[in-house]
Amino acid sequence: MLFNSIHFLVFFLVIFMIYWSIPKENGRCRNVLLLFASYYFYAQWDWRFCFLLLFSTVLDFVSGLLIANASSKVRKKWWLWTSICVNVGFLMYFKYVNFFIDSFVDLLTTLGFQVHVNTLNIVLPIGISFYTFHGLSYVLDVYFGKFKATGDFVNYALFVCFFPMLLAGPIERAPHLLPQITSTHAFNYHKVVDGMRQFLWGLFKKVIIADNCAPLVNRIFDMPEQQSGMTLIYGAFLFTFQVYTDFSGYSDMALGTARMLGIELMKNFATPFFAKDLAEFVGRWHISLSTWFKYYIYKPAIKANSSTARKYFFVFLIFLISGFWHGARWTYIFVGLIAACFVILALLIRGSAKKIMARSERKNFIPSIGNLVAIGLNLTAASVLSILFRNENLYKTGLYFHGIFTRLHVQWPSYFSLPLAFLIFFMLTIEWFGRYDRHILEKIGMGWPNSLRWGFYLILLLLMALFMPQEQEEFIYFQF
Numbered sequence: 001m002l003f004n005s006i007h008f009l010v011f012f013l014v015i016f017m018i019y020w021s022i023p024k025e026n027g028r029c030r031n032v033l034l035l036f037a038s039y040y041f042y043a044q045w046d047w048r049f050c051f052l053l054l055f056s057t058v059l060d061f062v063s064g065l066l067i068a069n070a071s072s073k074v075r076k077k078w079w080l081w082t083s084i085c086v087n088v089g090f091l092m093y094f095k096y097v098n099f100f101i102d103s104f105v106d107l108l109t110t111l112g113f114q115v116h117v118n119t120l121n122i123v124l125p126i127g128i129s130f131y132t133f134h135g136l137s138y139v140l141d142v143y144f145g146k147f148k149a150t151g152d153f154v155n156y157a158l159f160v161c162f163f164p165m166l167l168a169g170p171i172e173r174a175p176h177l178l179p180q181i182t183s184t185h186a187f188n189y190h191k192v193v194d195g196m197r198q199f200l201w202g203l204f205k206k207v208i209i210a211d212n213c214a215p216l217v218n219r220i221f222d223m224p225e226q227q228s229g230m231t232l233i234y235g236a237f238l239f240t241f242q243v244y245t246d247f248s249g250y251s252d253m254a255l256g257t258a259r260m261l262g263i264e265l266m267k268n269f270a271t272p273f274f275a276k277d278l279a280e281f282v283g284r285w286h287i288s289l290s291t292w293f294k295y296y297i298y299k300p301a302i303k304a305n306s307s308t309a310r311k312y313f314f315v316f317l318i319f320l321i322s323g324f325w326h327g328a329r330w331t332y333i334f335v336g337l338i339a340a341c342f343v344i345l346a347l348l349i350r351g352s353a354k355k356i357m358a359r360s361e362r363k364n365f366i367p368s369i370g371n372l373v374a375i376g377l378n379l380t381a382a383s384v385l386s387i388l389f390r391n392e393n394l395y396k397t398g399l400y401f402h403g404i405f406t407r408l409h410v411q412w413p414s415y416f417s418l419p420l421a422f423l424i425f426f427m428l429t430i431e432w433f434g435r436y437d438r439h440i441l442e443k444i445g446m447g448w449p450n451s452l453r454w455g456f457y458l459i460l461l462l463l464m465a466l467f468m469p470q471e472q473e474e475f476i477y478f479q480f
Contacts, residue, residue, distance in 0.1 A: 060135035068149035170288035185262030195259030202252025205245035213242035229408030279346040
């Protein structure tokens with residue numbers, strides 16, 4: 001069930017009307033409704049994996065209670081590691097077992113051994129990386145005394161599988177989301193309308209930018225050996241915009257949907273293309289994942305007197321884990337390694353680059369030269385990484401880069417779409433003006449006459465009607 005489908009629209013309208021028709025004093029009934037709705041939503045992909053989701057939820061719920069009530073630190077640690085090992089074990093099995101088998105066979109073949117091993121026919125449960133991190137964050141927060149274990153299974157289960165964030169985040173932490181789930185919510189017209197605005201912008205980015213980029217990107221990346229160097233460069237930039245509008249579009253729709261139900265999810269994107277350097281770019285992209293790593297890996301490992309070398313080592317380690325988190329491909333691992341190098345380099349030169357790159361905090365109406373330099377450098381670096389991210393193996397990545405360097409001539413790229421270029425420019429312009437707000441359309445048009453504000457919304461709807469492709473694409477991050 002895609003956010004950009006009629007099925008979801010009908011599903012959400014039914015849930016929305018029933019949810020707000022229940023008196024706010026009956027918060028438990030509302031949560032039971034959302035819990036059943038979330039499992040129904042998940043079952044639309046594959047109902048069998050609902051049992052895995054339920055098992056993981058029960059495991060972490062019970063582990064939290066046992067850690068909270070344990071009589072000794074040894075018992076606390078035992079239940080903590082039980083939860084970690086089982087959760088990571090499931091994640092490793094479904095996402096990485098075939099990767100390790102293939103890598104082992106490739107190693108033996110390189111050493112001269114002829115080995116024939118069949119990989120397992122494993123179906124990856126959608127959203128497993130996200131809901132596993134929800135559960136692990138809860139158990140870790142309970143263990144370190146940052147959050148009190150809950151005895152209400154319905155509330156905890158809803159925290160793990162709340163349907164707007166279930167399939168592709170944002171990755172929530174219990175201290176932020178669980179108190180909202182346990183609270184009562186009065187209907188707030190302004191929050192509902194604000195959620196609709198954020199959903200509208202996410203929908204626009206997904207169906208107009210991401211879904212129109214997808215077929216062009218597929219043609220270029222599927223046969224890189226047949227493309228000119230300029231076409232390959234164009235394809236890399238195009239995929240960068242595709243993955244950004246696809247994932248940030250999903251996040252906007254998730255946050256907008258949750259807000260219409262009275263719940264505020266964590267912001268997952270903060271206009272990363274307008275960052276002043278690549279370190280800031282990464283910090284404003286998939287914020288919930290980087291925040292998760294910061295709380296549970298970086299902060300516990302780094303003390304006030306830690307050396308710079310130790311800090312950079314853990315930055316490097318986190319990016320390596322982040323690349324591996326994305327999936328069982330060497331290309332993902334190399335994306336993490338190269339991104340770490342880019343970020344560390346940006347941190348090292350940040351002081352000397354201040355005069356060249358204008359700080360993004362300046363509320364310029366029009367981008368300054370420094371802003372444009374930063375945007376160009378960030379987009380170029382992101383596009384280099386996108387080539388690795390998009391290709392399924394290092395061989396095809398090599399073909400892609402080889403084509404860029406050996407067939408680079410001054411010529412117009414194939415598959416260039418002027419309407420799509422205009423739509424991307426339009427999207428970036430709107431995001432520039434809304435870059436300091438909680439979400440892009442939060443304040444845009446708020447001071448305008450009603451006719452102009454509604455005219456702007458109608459323009460977005462008209463553009464969607466004119467340029468929406470017939471075939472809908474799944475969200476890219478569903479595969480993670």
